[in-house]
Amino acid sequence: MSKYEDYNSASRNYDNQRFAMGSDVMAAMIQFHCGKPLKDLHVLDAGCGTGNYAKALIDYGVGQVTLLDASPGMLEKAKVKLADAIESGKIKEVVEATMPPIPFPDASFDAVMFNLVLHHIDTESSTEFPSVTHTLKEARRVTVSGGVILITTCLPTTISGDMWMTQLNMELSARFNRYNPSVEQFEKLFMAANISCVQKMNILGSSISKEYFNFEGPLDEAWRKTSSYWQLATETELEDIKRKITELKSKGELEKWARDHDNSDTAGVLTMFVCECK
Template sequence: MSKYEDYNSASRNYDNQRFAMGSDVMAAMIQFHCGKPLKDLHVLDAGCGTGNYAKALIDYGVGQVTLLDASPGMLEKAKVKLADAIESGKIKEVVEATMPPIPFPDASFDAVMFNLVLHHLDATGSGNFIKATQTLKEAVRILRPEGTVIISTCLPSTYTHAVWCAQLSMTLTERFNKIMPSVEQLDEMFEVCQLRCVQKMNILGSALVLHHIDTESSTEFPSVTHTLKEARRVTVSGGVILITTCLPTTISGDMWMTQLNMELSARFNRYNPSVEQFEKLFMAANISCVQKMNILGSSISKEYFNFEGPLDEAWRKTSSYWQLATETELEDIKRKITELKSKGELEKWARDHDNSDTAGVLTMFVCECK
């Protein structure tokens, strides 16, 4: 049961506002990491609410889903929504219970989902997340070998900087953020529970080389548009086009090395389409973007946190970013790094100016051919 929200009351209008954001990614991740076809999987939707995610997974082909929630009002809505799935046996059980514990035998499930749930279990604002940690331990216990835990949440950094309504009252937002685990706190919880996090991503919304195709900076990207049209031409109907890129907003605000010289970053950004520009490119190419996400972390580069890397020409040559730097800019960057290092402040400055763990470096677009 949520420690601060009355979900029996909220259940009356919940589905007017909510949908299963990112459920396609979750289904793919569960199938990939469990190593089984979706039809052979049994998933626990822990804190299922009105069953939006359970319905989405069943629609994608998951064999069985068990529903668990502490709110009878939410479960009644879920039963109506999933009546056909209950009758067919695709919904195996509907259980009313408060976590922790999770009332199932060991090794019962291939996957356990917590969708915007964990922050409801501890509402003290102390940062300890004791019940959330206990619940994750229970998830480990009820998982089968090679099982997967999927967690969706909103990070404090997201609320503070990316959600418009959260910026109407920063006092309220700061209070709310105290009950939301950060990436670092989640990592600590995973370690305690002996869970290995294999992927982190931000789902965005309301090919790595595409920015190299237009050699002149502009806002039109004609060669990218032509290339996407060609990709559409050679892709079967209903096929998928995957695009990875670095967005201008990421380059400007979330990567430590790009903040060493903002003039260089501004110049580089003119070669990188924004989300809005990509959407226009997709429309022109007659392809439909069905998912956008940021991959959290800095694993795009093995030596991303080599803070003296910009001093090394071989290090710089691994990124096209540096190829646009003038000699004057390079000298300015080298001087800044050398000064920070001499003061013993280089690592702190870089980490203070880096948001790759919470905002990500790489953005992925998943597109369907119409």
């Protein structure tokens, strides 16, 4: 379960905004590095949420997906969304469990994917990310030799310098970044888990959210509830952010300020790590 987000509550609004950003690249990377047709692959969606990525992979032709999440609310949404895939057997299992560990036998999957998940499982004081290390070791254990572990994340540098809304209050962004491993920290985590990162890439654009460029979005609680970033904000920080947006809007400067502070089209929002299990 997330250390700071109530996903049972968030599940009610989650799909109003969120997209399976980069799912086409993920499908291609999994097929290429596994060396098998998508139809022959079994993928674990670890921290599957409402099943957006699982649905996208099945639509691209992945043979089977197993869903794992700690939130019963998110899993209920996923079951509704993927009802046909569950009936046809394309969704092999739906499992409610908190990581780590990962509750499957050794070598159960061709690929394991963690989509915007790993920053939820350690506390901000755990600078060595022990739970992430354990989770990656578990992912290695349940993946076949020659399989793939795929991770998407927002890097601390992205949070602090590339997304317009996270520059509204830098103290909040600094606190959120304590949960997010840097590239250098991920490299140490991969080494500790005995997996080899073979590709790192940024997915350009902002299509992780349908209303990414809703410049008044932070004023709306429902808009904020679809991103775990906002769950760490204090009341004082929220009031400061709301005041800043209101002042910029009153001066007719809100859109210009936001676009001047956003680099999503050139730096991307989502970073992807592709790791092989030898």
